[in-house]
Amino acid sequence: MAAYTDIDKPSQHFNVVKYTPDGNAGFNVTGVGFQPDFVWAKSLKYSEDWQMVDSIRGVQTAVQSNLASSGGTQAQGLTSFDSDGFTVGNLSDWNYNNDDINAYCWKAATSNSTNTNGDVNSTVRANQTAGFSVVKATSTATSGNTSIGHGIGKNVDLIFARSLAQNFNWDVWTRETGYTGTHILNTASTGRTGFGSGTNDSNVFSALYNFSAYNGEEYLYYCFSSVKGYSKIGKYEGNGADDGTFVNCGFKPAFIMIKCMDAGEHWNIPHSNIPGFNGDIQFISPNLSNSLRNMDDNPGIDILSNGFKIRTSDNNLNKNQDEFVFLAIAETPVVTSTGIPATAR
Secondary structure, three states, X not given: OOOOOOOOOHHHOEEEEEEOOOOOOOEEEOOOOOOOOEEEEEEOOOOOOOEEEEOOOOOOXXXXXXXXXXXXXXXXXXXXXXXXXXXXXXXXXXXXXXXXXXXXXXXXXXOOEEEOOOOEOEEEEEEOOOOEXXXXXXXXXXXXXXXXXXXXXXXXXXXXXXXXXXXXXXXXXXXXXXXXXXXOOOOOOOOEOOOOOOOOOOOEEEEEEXXXXXXXXXXEEEEEOOEOOOEEEEEEEOOOOOOOOEEEOOEEEEEEEEEEOOOOOOOEEEEOOOOOOOOOOEEEOOOOOOOOEOOOOOOEEEEEOOEEEEEOOOHHHHOOOOEEEEEEEEEEEOEXXXXXXXXXX
């Protein structure tokens, strides 16, 4: 019988670390377990912008998920990717004394590669095993769709797209919502038409001119695919009750991000790497600079050995008859290739 999953240790590809900095430049964040290629970080105590740094654009250069901004240089931001984490300068978003900061870390590849599968060449760092890649490309189109190689080797299910030249909104495409359901990462807005209506397969995705690709300008794309036992991009329907929907992911999640597709509700990530059990969970929103907050009915969500269950009637997670799209990444598969089962939080 084939193994349930090829990834017994999800933390070799993705990890969440919470660190408490001292405010001094050169602060080392360790415990990631690998050298990250994409770090997405947020203060849990204070109103600070989200910060996103990746190995294609390089250190000391960041974009922010809560802003319609092309980003720029941060001399005192993330200053190096290290073998077990990263180092930060004294910029408060990364290093405010005695803050608590969550850093979501992904592993891609050890070096850049040039992908020639699309209409234009793209620079790619891809982790095919874990279904993740960082992509940078410059479109030459003046209308229609541009196909761009992503390097994952399987269908992409979720893409974050950001102009590196202009202060446009972030575009978010999912296979669940398609061309007419593009969302905006930096706002709570409902879906709109716009990302790309061309080919989206194991080699390329399509980006539409004037939305997720613009003639002569660089764009950044973070690409994710569902991988059995490790990651899942999907959707569920809300019922408006405290006894909400159960979502079977096939693993115990370490990370969940949820967005209502039908209404102007915030993006939400449960902050679950705090001491305790289900019932202690608060939330942060990638479209807001706010610190941690509770849902209307705490705890909001239960994290289980095989997925998660909504425990609130709050519209952010469970508006009646609305659909919600989610990205979940594993802490532990429901059962490893050696038969070890996961446990609930």
